[in-house]
Amino acid sequence: MSFFDTVGKFAVGSRLRLLTEKITEDATQIYQMYGVDMNPKWFPVFYVLSRGEAMTITAIAKEIGHSHPSVSKIISEMVEKGLVKEKKDKTDGRRNMVSLSAKGKDINGKIQEQYTDVKNAIEAISANTQHDLWKAIAEWEFLLEQKSLLRWVQEQKKERESQKVKIVDYQPAYQQAFKDLNVEWISKYFKMEAADYKALDNPQGYILENGGHILVALYEDVPVGVCALIKMKDPAYDYELAKMAVSPAAQGKSIGWLLGNAILEKARSLGATKIYLESNTILKPAINLYYKLGFEKIIGHPSPYERCNIQMERPL
Amino acid sequence: MSFFDTVGKFAVGSRLRLLTEKITEDATQIYQMYGVDMNPKWFPVFYVLSRGEAMTITAIAKEIGHSHPSVSKIISEMVEKGLVKEKKDKTDGRRNMVSLSAKGKDINGKIQEQYTDVKNAIEAISANTQHDLWKAIAEWEFLLEQKSLLRWVQEQKKERESQKVKIVDYQPAYQQAFKDLNVEWISKYFKMEAADYKALDNPQGYILENGGHILVALYEDVPVGVCALIKMKDPAYDYELAKMAVSPAAQGKSIGWLLGNAILEKARSLGATKIYLESNTILKPAINLYYKLGFEKIIGHPSPYERCNIQMERPL
DNA sequence: TACATTTACGTAACCAGTTACATAATTAAC
DNA sequence: GTTAATTATGTAACTGGTTACGTAAATGTA
Incomplete structure (x- = not known):
């Protein structure tokens, strides 16, 4: 039974079962004794x-x-x-x-x-x-x-997979992914609005050339998440975090978290001191993520988007 | 499930089974993941x-x-x-x-x-x-x-029970037990001989008054083993170890061992330097015990008993 | 007060292993 | 070259647990 020596800890279950059996097998005789x-x-x-x-x-x-x-x-x-x-x-x-x-x-x-x-x-x-x-x-x-074994394993998987995620700067080749990933969630929960098309069809002209930035998360070199930093006119803020989208197929790899941190880092490197965002409370995982990233709820800021019912900000 | 806290180690088996189950229960989901x-x-x-x-x-x-x-x-x-x-x-x-x-x-x-x-x-x-x-x-x-768990437990049992055994000096009240215990094994393996009856019916006159000694092993105050030290005429030896008997019902409590050691100790205290015994090789556990007690096989000593085919001695 | 929910518990079916037994093929022994 | 013993395997029945399900009693609630 060299099995356990080579298979290692993957088979704790099997090994425990055999030990249990070994300990239990004499029980009847012991009672007889x-x-x-x-x-x-x-x-x-x-x-x-x-x-x-x-x-x-x-x-x-x-x-x-x-x-x-x-x-x-x-x-x-x-x-x-x-x-x-x-x-x-x-x-x-x-x-x-x-x-x-x-x-x-x-x-x-x-x-x-x-x-x-x-x-x-x-x-x-x-x-x-x-x-x-x-x-x-x-x-x-x-x-x-x-914490169940399942959860322990999930964490290991997430950890390993998140190491395969690379965050890179936007390039024209990612325009389609930038649009598709955003259309996916927007049209699932809401309706695409005019302002969406403007930004998604022409990120170059609408975001980058206006002093904004876009980061893309690659998983095994495939874009699975995007996030934009849009220069704001409001003097109270430097940038708005917007158009953040992660492919549902790539969930559980902490991509939102990695992307969010990278974008905050980018903002910091640009000398920003306060970031703004708007969202909708029905997007619970997103709102959760924003809180985790350090955003806090604010009130009374106007939005061009119908779908927004919550505003947040993050001092840097 | 306070069970394990109070029952303690008696239930290792049960406890291991539950842990095995707990580790195993997520396995299906992990494969799915x-x-x-x-x-x-x-x-x-x-x-x-x-x-x-x-x-x-x-x-x-x-x-x-x-x-x-x-x-x-x-x-x-x-x-x-x-x-x-x-x-x-x-x-x-x-x-x-x-x-x-x-x-x-x-x-x-x-x-x-x-x-x-x-x-x-x-x-x-x-x-x-x-x-x-x-x-x-x-x-x-x-x-x-x-060594199986059964054997480990057996050893503990023997250890505990042997502590309940008391070795005491012979008293007239033990005469019946002295006879019965010996008759039991002699008549099982051989036939009672005249010399047996002499010693067993009158240990007082035949053994003690001739300078011999008898020890009795009590288990919970019941005599379960006996052993005699008989003064020998042969100048080469001081005493003969004889009439050793242990009740089959009291096996596994090391009674033979305790009795044997006590009788050697008694002989030593009497200033003896060499003990003799005779037995039969079909009594394997007995022969084994004698070897363990330090007896060694000798040859060429005459015996009054038909049933003896082995002689042993033990220098003190 | 009626109805829905929860609780206690038994029965049935299942599960992952076991031992016991039967059979066929191979190997050993005379 | 028989015959006996051993080996490889499958099938059946058992074991000590489980989950699923049904029923009856108790409890909570509109």
Whole structure:
């Protein structure tokens, strides 16, 4: 089984499963050794009931981390063996109150020595290791509770992919992409307006030659995001951030974030001290991004666009 | 799920199972995220085949640590999906040679980025822990390979129980036990002889009053083992170790060992320098015990007992 | 007070593995 | 050259869990 040596950590799951099996396989014999007539899989249920209180199926399930049907099955097996007894709750007809029978309590007495021996055996094994399995499990449980493995992997993917993104200056070859990417979202959520066409059909004349700038995000050399910095007439601001668009196919690569930061950097290098933008609150991810980039909501600035219902600014 | 906090290490198995589940549950979604049309459970098989060589079912099973029927099922599922192809071995008609199909190889290309992201994710999780799960698993695998959990527990049990054994001096109240325990094994393997009855019916007159000693092992105050030190006439020896018997019901508690050591200690305190015994080689556990106690085989000493075919001595 | 929602729980079907068993092909032994 | 033992594989049945679903009781709400 050289498998794990070569495949590495990709197969933690498989490896854990095999270890679990190895640890579990002797369980039946161990119970026999102590003359305890119990199925190992009943143990967690047995244990929580051994405290004496009657419990409902779901309460047991929750405590031991099983599904309720699993507990339901275990209980009916234990009832058959006479280890536990069931009793309908008088005040709540749904509840099935389960508790240890006399025989169950008797077994609980016998099992105490087994507890200590197994516990000591596991501690003896641990004493022979450098790395504490028990504590490591607890840490993993905690970390995966906070953030699932899926999320951890997603972050790695995003990280790796964002390193493949290059932010470059606009060139005439990107005009089509600049238009297409913007038309895509504008026509999805709103209607294209006259001002849109002016800027998108002729970014050269309408944006760049008026002192503006455009940045393009390339993913594997394909333009997947654009963003413009438009020179404003209003003396309170230097530039407006506008025409920001990211291809839906390239989501999850932090392209908006990279583009936004690059454009702020560009503005800074041009000596700007305050950037303006306008948007619409139905574009939640965009608004979120703007907040993350340091923009703050302002009120009372007029807009030529019908679709805008929020204005923001970002001091540099 | 406070369960594990209170039950402690007795439930490692359960706890490992839950962690395995938690790690495994996202696997399907992770494959989806990378557009890889593969069932997570196929992965180990897929991985070993991705090295390019055609392999038999059993070779795969052995390498990944599954049973062969498991691999057999996985392969037929993968064949159905077109990921692998089967081919009967020409020189050995039993063998089913399995290898990746073109489609399988294609997926192998796509999956590479997934490998690195998952590996990095797991390393990122590990970096947030104090205790290294991966290394801890490897250590446990190794230790359980050497000695199963059952054996570890057995040792703990023996250790604990042997602490409940008390070795005490003979008293008339133990005469019945002294006789019964000896009759039990003698009549099981041989026939009771005249010399046996003399010693067992009257240990007081036959052993103690002739300068001998008897020790009794009590387990929870019940006599479960006996052993006598009989004064010898032969000037070469001080005492003979004889009439050692341990109840079969009390096996596995090291009683023979404790009794043997106590009797040697007693002999030493009496100033003896050499102990003699005779036995029969069909009593393998007994002979083993004598060797462990430091006895060595000698030849050419006459015995009054028919059943003896081996003589041993132990210098003190 | 009636109706929708939630909760408790059992049953059924599924899942990913296992062991047990049967069969065919190969290899070893007399 | 038979016959016995071993090996490779597939099929069936089992295991210890799950999710999906249905029903009845309790609870919340208009």
